[in-house]
Every structure is written in structure tokens, then in C-alpha cells.
Amino acid sequence: MFNPFLGKRYNVSNTLEKYTSILKIEKLGDCLYATASKSIADGKVIAWYEGKSEHGPRALGHRSLLADPRYPKIKERLNNEIKFREPFRPIAPVVLEKDVHYCTRDIEYSPFMMHIVETTDEFRDENPAAVHLDGTARIQTVAGNSGIGEIIEYMKENTGGKALLNTSFNCNEPIVETPENAIKTFLEVPIDYLCLNGKFWIKKE
Numbered sequence: 001m002f003n004p005f006l007g008k009r010y011n012v013s014n015t016l017e018k019y020t021s022i023l024k025i026e027k028l029g030d031c032l033y034a035t036a037s038k039s040i041a042d043g044k045v046i047a048w049y050e051g052k053s054e055h056g057p058r059a060l061g062h063r064s065l066l067a068d069p070r071y072p073k074i075k076e077r078l079n080n081e082i083k084f085r086e087p088f089r090p091i092a093p094v095v096l097e098k099d100v101h102y103c104t105r106d107i108e109y110s111p112f113m114m115h116i117v118e119t120t121d122e123f124r125d126e127n128p129a130a131v132h133l134d135g136t137a138r139i140q141t142v143a144g145n146s147g148i149g150e151i152i153e154y155m156k157e158n159t160g161g162k163a164l165l166n167t168s169f170n171c172n173e174p175i176v177e178t179p180e181n182a183i184k185t186f187l188e189v190p191i192d193y194l195c196l197n198g199k200f201w202i203k204k205e
Contacts, residue, residue, distance in 0.1 A: 004112065005062055007053030007177065012196045015179035023183070024203045032201055033147075036193075037154035040068045041161055044192035045082065047169050049182045050147045051197065058113040059168035060140065061094070061148040063175050063182075065191065067165040068155075069093055069130035074165065082189045084172055093123075093130035094140045094164045096152055102162055103139055113140040113166075127163050140166060147198055 016025055028035055036046055046066045054060045065082065067074045069091075079087050092113050095103045100110075104117040116138050124131050131137050142149040148164060155161035168175045169182065171189045176182045179196060186194040187204065194202040 004054045004056050004060055005052040006055045007062075009052055010179050012179045012200065015183065016196070016200065019183055022187070022205050024205050026201045027199055028201045029199065032195060032198060033150040034154050034158075035201060036066075036195060037151045037158065037161075039193055040066055040151065040164065041155055041159035043068060043071050043074065045074070045078065045190075047182065047186050047191045047194040048147065049169065049176065049179065049194065049196050053175070053177055056112060058092075058140075059166060059175060060111070060113060061142065061146060061166065063169045063177075064148070064166045065169050066148070066151070067091075067129070068161055069127035069163050069165045070161055072128045075129040078165070078167060082171060082191060083167065088133075090132045090138065091130065091165045091167045092138045092140055093127060094142055094148055094152070094166045095162065096144055096149055096156075097141045098144070099162055100139075100141050103137070107139075109141045110139045111141055113138055115139060123163070130163060130165055 048064045048066050050062045075091050079085050103123045106117040107115050116136050119131050119137050144153050
């Protein structure tokens with residue numbers, strides 16, 4: 001399968017050294033996915049920056065803002081307070097590949113977020129922020145061992161959530177590319193936490 005993560009790899013640690021006075025930075029390692037899943041389930045918005053950037057028209061999990069679609073108002077917060085875009089704009093749901101039929105019966109997989117599908121009654125009831133007015137969604141499916149997949153696995157086990165919201169990590173600018181872009185955007189808009197490269201968990205001081 002085509003690998004869309006073709007961007008440049010950056011040294012995150014060197015960038016973080018410049019911001020230690022205004023950021024609280026923890027190195028969490030393996031427990032980061034559990035921390036991220038709990039924060040998302042608590043209604044927080046997470047900026048997720050991982051590895052190389054995506055090639056193509058969609059944010060596929062390496063430069064993403066993540067949230068819990070079970071909160072009806074979370075889409076409004078993402079569009080109005082963080083992205084500053086039209087309130088009707090939909091935000092894509094992400095589910096594990098093995099759970100695709102929980103979301104839709106139309107397709108078997110959608111790794112590049114290029115299919116708009118009719119969602120199931122169960123999915124609409126449980127994830128109101130992920131579904132457009134006509135009951136459709138632009139779904140993404142991910143493997144359980146991917147960064148976003150690990151978060152969903154933890155959510156399923158501990159909070160009952162089986163999906164995430166995924167929208168591009170940016171605000172009135174192109175999607176972030178470098179760690180410097182990510183930190184500056186995080187500081188400028190009300191995102192709750194920033195995760196860099198599956199290691200660093202960052203809060204504003």
C-alpha cells in the first residue's frame with residue numbers, strides 16, 4: 001500500500017530547548033497513548049505531531065488535531081475557537097480498520113480519508129460530532145499499531161469510545177510542517193495539549 005508519510009524528518013529535541021521557559025514538557029514514553037486517550041475522553045483537544053508529514057489533501061494522523069466525537073459541542077469548539085472556519089464544516093471520524101463496520105457498511109477500508117459514506121445508526125448515536133447533517137462522514141481507518149490507532153485502542157478499553165475526530169493541525173495557515181510550526185500554533189490557539197513524536201507531552205505554563 002502507498003505510504004503517504006513522505007515529508008522530512010525533524011529533530012524535535014533541538015526545537016524544544018528553545019521553549020522550555022514557556023512550556024511544561026514531559027517525556028512520557030509508552031504511557032503517552034494512555035495519557036492522550038484519557039485527556040481526549042475528558043473532552044480535551046490534542047495536537048498530535050508524529051514523524052514525517054503527509055502527502056495529499058488530508059491530515060492522516062501525523063499533523064492532526066484529535067478530539068472525542070461523543071461530545072456534541074466539540075466540533076463547534078474546533079471550528080469556532082481553534083480553526084476559525086465555517087461552523088458547517090465537517091470533521092472526519094477515525095476508527096480502527098477492524099471496526100469499520102461500526103461506522104459504515106459502505107466500504108471495507110479508507111486509509112486516506114477519501115470516501116464519504118453513510119454511517120450506521122449506532123455510530124451516529126454515539127458520535128454526534130463526527131457526522132454531517134445528512135448522516136454521512138468522511139471516514140478514515142487506521143491500524144491498531146499506528147499512533148492514532150493506539151489511542152483508540154486505549155479509549156475502547158478504558159472509556160468506551162471507539163472513534164476519534166481528526167482534523168488538520170493548523171489555524172488560518174497551511175498545515176504545520178516543522179516542530180517549530182507545531183509549537184507556535186499550539187501557543188497561539190486554545191489547544192489543550194501537544195504531543196510531539198510519541199514521546200513529549202506538552203502543556204502551556
